[in-house]
Amino acid sequence: MILHFSPLTRIIFLSLISLLFLITVSILIGYAFGYRYNFERGIFIHSGSITIKSNPPRIDISINGKNLDKKRINYINGANQINGLRPGTYDVEISAPTFKPWKKSIVVESGKSSEFWNVLLIKESYETTTFPLSSLTGIFPSPNGEKLALSHTKENEMLVSILTISSGKIEQVFSSITHNRPKNWKINIEWSPDSVNS
Numbered sequence: 001m002i003l004h005f006s007p008l009t010r011i012i013f014l015s016l017i018s019l020l021f022l023i024t025v026s027i028l029i030g031y032a033f034g035y036r037y038n039f040e041r042g043i044f045i046h047s048g049s050i051t052i053k054s055n056p057p058r059i060d061i062s063i064n065g066k067n068l069d070k071k072r073i074n075y076i077n078g079a080n081q082i083n084g085l086r087p088g089t090y091d092v093e094i095s096a097p098t099f100k101p102w103k104k105s106i107v108v109e110s111g112k113s114s115e116f117w118n119v120l121l122i123k124e125s126y127e128t129t130t131f132p133l134s135s136l137t138g139i140f141p142s143p144n145g146e147k148l149a150l151s152h153t154k155e156n157e158m159l160v161s162i163l164t165i166s167s168g169k170i171e172q173v174f175s176s177i178t179h180n181r182p183k184n185w186k187i188n189i190e191w192s193p194d195s196v197n198s
Contacts, residue, residue, distance in 0.1 A: 048108035053079035054119040059094045099123055140189040149189045
């Protein structure tokens with residue numbers, strides 16, 4: 001059985017299909033550019049986003065007490081980005097295993113990204129090492145970050161020791177009698193560029 005449509009019916013049908021196509025494409029383009037429909041106000045609003053660059057970089061994020069699905073979080077240029085947020089205030093918490101959580105109440109504005117760079121999560125506990133040094137008066141890290149020059153005093157003597165961070169080994173490299181020094185005198189240690197000598 002073959003159906004025959006009148007020319008008017010064909011025009012109406014093609015017009016409806018074209019209209020539905022244009023509406024769908026408009027909605028998809030608007031969504032891609034960050035527009036969301038607000039059913040309460042009956043209008044389209046431009047959404048905002050939150051960008052967080054943290055150390056450690058891989059974190060769990062919850063907004064208003066609900067954990068975000070990893071698929072909802074974009075990881076771009078070392079930062080976590082949550083898009084498509086309606087303007088308003090959000091309680092954000094980021095966490096990572098063995099670190100204390102970071103919490104903040106964040107205001108998201110229409111068409112803007114609320115950005116938080118260099119968020120440092122603090123470990124829940126740190127390993128401590130005790131070194132047998134007398135009164136410590138200064139700590140001077142080497143340029144390569146592998147050693148520390150430590151100035152300390154013992155009775156009337158000023159001492160300088162080098163701590164190798166990886167091994168925990170301390171070696172005394174300098175001593176001087178301090179009885180002729182003024183009370184407000186402070187030592188300043190500068191490392192050679194190769195971080196071998198101080």
